[in-house]
Amino acid sequence: xxxxxxxxxxxxxxxxxxxxxxxxxxxxxxxxxxxxxxxxxxxxxxxxxxxxxxxxxxxxxxxxxxxxxxxxxxxxxxxxxxxxxxxxxxxxxxxxxxxxxxxxxxxxxxxxxxxxxxxxxxxxxxxxxxxxxxxxxxxxxxxxxxxxxxxxxxxxxxxxxxxxxxxxxxxxxxxxxxxxxxxxxxxxxxxxxxxxxxxxxxxxxxxxxxxxxxxxxxxxxxxxxxxxxxxxxxxxxxxxxxxxxxxxxxxxxxxxxxxxxxxxxxxxxxxxxxxxxxxxxxxxxxxxxxxxxxxxxxxxxxxxxxxxxxxxxxxxxxxxxxxxxxxxxxxxxxxxxxxxxxxxxxxxxxxxxxxxxxxxxxxxxxxxxxxxxxxxxxxxxxxxxxxxxxxxxxxxxxxxx
Amino acid sequence: xxxxxxxxxxxxxxxxxxxxxxxxxxxxxxxxxxxxxxxxxxxxxxxxxxxxxxxxxxxxxxxxxxxxxxxxxxxxxxxxxxxxxxxxxxxxxxxxxxxxxxxxxxxxxxxxxxxxxxxxxxxxxxxxxxxxxxxxxxxxxxxxxxxxxxxxxxxxxxxxxxxxxxxxxxxxxxxxxxxxxxxxxxxxxxxxxxxxxxxxxxxxxxxxxxxxxxxxxxxxxxxxxxxxxxxx
Numbered sequence: 049x050x051x052x053x054x055x056x057x058x059x060x061x062x063x064x065x066x067x068x069x070x071x072x073x074x075x076x077x078x079x080x081x082x083x084x085x086x087x088x089x090x091x092x093x094x095x096x097x098x099x100x101x102x103x104x105x106x107x108x109x110x111x112x113x114x115x116x117x118x119x120x121x122x123x124x125x126x127x128x129x130x131x132x133x134x135x136x137x138x139x140x141x142x143x144x145x146x147x148x149x150x151x152x153x154x155x156x157x158x159x160x161x162x163x164x165x166x167x168x169x170x171x172x173x174x175x176x177x178x179x180x181x182x183x184x185x186x187x188x189x190x191x192x193x194x195x196x197x198x199x200x201x202x203x204x205x206x207x208x209x210x211x212x213x214x215x216x217x218x219x220x221x222x223x224x225x226x227x228x229x230x231x232x233x234x235x236x237x238x239x240x241x242x243x244x245x246x247x248x249x250x251x252x253x254x255x256x257x258x259x260x261x262x263x264x265x266x267x268x269x270x271x272x273x274x275x276x277x278x279x280x281x282x283x284x285x286x287x288x289x290x291x292x293x294x295x296x297x298x299x300x301x302x303x304x305x306x307x308x309x310x311x312x313x314x315x316x317x318x319x320x321x322x323x324x325x326x327x328x329x330x331x332x333x334x335x336x337x338x339x340x341x342x343x344x345x346x347x348x349x350x351x352x353x354x355x356x357x358x359x360x361x362x363x364x365x366x367x368x369x370x371x372x373x374x375x376x377x378x379x380x381x382x383x384x385x386x387x388x389x390x391x392x393x394x395x396x397x398x399x400x401x402x403x404x405x406x407x408x409x410x411x412x413x414x415x416x417x418x419x420x421x422x423x424x425x426x427x428x429x430x431x432x433x434x435x436x437x438x439x440x441x442x443x444x445x446x447x448x449x
Numbered sequence: 450x451x452x453x454x455x456x457x458x459x460x461x462x463x464x465x466x467x468x469x470x471x472x473x474x475x476x477x478x479x480x481x482x483x484x485x486x487x488x489x490x491x492x493x494x495x496x497x498x499x500x501x502x503x504x505x506x507x508x509x510x511x512x513x514x515x516x517x518x519x520x521x522x523x524x525x526x527x528x529x530x531x532x533x534x535x536x537x538x539x540x541x542x543x544x545x546x547x548x549x550x551x552x553x554x555x556x557x558x559x560x561x562x563x564x565x566x567x568x569x570x571x572x573x574x575x576x577x578x579x580x581x582x583x584x585x586x587x588x589x590x591x592x593x594x595x596x597x598x599x600x601x602x603x604x605x606x607x608x609x610x611x612x613x614x615x616x617x618x619x620x621x622x623x624x625x626x627x628x629x630x631x632x633x634x635x636x637x638x639x640x641x642x643x644x645x646x647x648x649x650x651x652x653x654x655x656x657x658x659x660x661x662x663x664x665x666x667x668x669x670x671x672x673x674x675x676x677x678x679x680x681x
């Protein structure tokens with residue numbers, strides 16, 4: 049039979065220590081539920097699909113020493129050499145996504161409009177870019193070789209065709225077919241016909257509001273800002289890093305060559321998020337540990353203080369599980385009180401975080417999960433001293449303590 | 450009611466084995482009032498603990514109500530304690546956080562009685578010990594004698610057949626002691642078997658039978674033909 053009322057009476061006579069532990073539990077819930085929602089959001093952000101084959105891609109940057117270096121010619125020769133390697137699935141030259149560095153511009157679905165432009169990342173690519181990035185073409189076609197124009201940073205460059213991401217297509221042409229429609233750079237009237245749609249590409253800045261809005265133009269750009277983007281055959285990526293360095297240096301040793309995996313660059317981009325995830329997870333773990341220690345300490349103290357009383361209860365007919373249940377139930381009542389307070393405190397804290405730091409709102413499911421986890425942790429913490437209490441002999445009652 | 454045959458109890462440390470009870474034989478009949486005396490360290494408390502199923506004996510046979518209790522597990526021993534045995538301790542052993550009503554309620558809850566039945570029994574025993582008006586008091590608000598009366602009420606509430614009292618008047622002045630003793634005699638008159646451990650020879654003489662334990666064995670048995678006359 050549950051002893052709710054007697055436990056409440058006993059707790060009332062030790063209300064200060066019980067309330068302090070309940071308060072500690074409540075504050076812990078307020079902090080960890082808000083930390084959990086931030087961690088959850090960051091993890092979702094870091095692990096969401098990028099639309100490109102991050103695990104297989106290697107990028108190579110060449111910085112020539114000579115001033116009159118023919119970069120476009122070097123691109124062509126280097127690409128031909130790279131594509132001939134058996135470890136390579138496809139290669140292109142462009143700016144790598146997910147690196148925090150790239151170009152963007154406002155685009156419109158109508159000509160000569162300047163207001164309300166949609167920011168989008170711009171990638172200048174050749175006909176191999178979809179395979180090289182491992183993207184999925186969901187409609188239309190890729191560029192043909194003869195469509196690829198040439199341009200430099202100092203000359204004007206425009207294109208009549210464009211490939212866009214599904215996200216951008218949905219934004220501009222919600223329920224209609226985007227293929228064959230035109231989009232424009234903001235304030236311009238040069239139509240770019242959508243000839244293909246790729247499933248996804250987060251662009252250079254996955255944490256920005258323009259993430260996922262990307263346009264691909266058939267232009268080979270004469271710029272040192274571009275890298276070779278090389279997709280390795282499965283399992284060949286790490287070997288390809290060294291091989292590319294050697295082969296590019298072999299073809300022309302008068303340049304500085306930097307080869308990296310896209311995964312490294314993505315990790316560097318997300319370094320801040322990963323640090324935050326680690327730190328907040330650590331804080332959550334530490335707080336939970338401290339609260340568990342507090343519960344263990346209080347229960348051990350109460351068991352020691354009530355040894356004689358436990359002996360009396362045993363003598364009066366309580367078996368071991370009755371004693372264990374008594375202490376667990378007592379702990380559960382403290383935890384429930386603390387958690388009721390914590391749910392309210394979590395909402396108040398979250399309201400502050402949302403308004404002051406633009407943090408995500410706290411979903412009820414997260415509070416409920418954290419509350420449940422804390423209840424379970426408090427029960428586990430109380431279990432060991434409760435089992436010790438259950439082992440106190442009923443004969444304690446007749447012996448002096 | 451209670452029969453011990455060659456009961457042994459020994460405590461062992463790494464180097465020494467101490468025999469607290471040795472070939473201990475005793476039979477207590479239904480409705481008897483027995484006083485157990487003996488010098489300190491003679492085994493009185495060990496006997497009380499074994500008789501009350503508070504600890505297990507090392508050997509021999511102990512029959513409670515005809516049933517051998519040797520092989521019982523913790524749950525079965527706890528149930529027997531709760532249903533058949535009432536305890537009265539020298540230090541009262543009331544739970545200080547609970548009021549008198551809740552103190553008496555403790556063994557009744559373990560028995561699994563419904564709230565209405567528990568209330569009926571608690572009201573009845575509070576009336577019997579004359580403290581019905583103080584049900585909501587805490588133990589610390591009562592005198593020693595009143596606390597011991599509540600402890601007796603707690604022991605009686607489950608209507609046990611067998612009452613074990615460990616120095617029930619040891620912490621009381623003579624007036625309080627006499628009141629408590631009279632209450633125990635009344636309870637015995639209602640048919641409850643009582644075994645009382647005491648140092649006090651005057652109290653022991655008021656029992657129907659007096660046994661003395663020396664070195665873990667029954668040393669002497671003394672019968673009082675008319676205990677009422679002795680108490681007069």
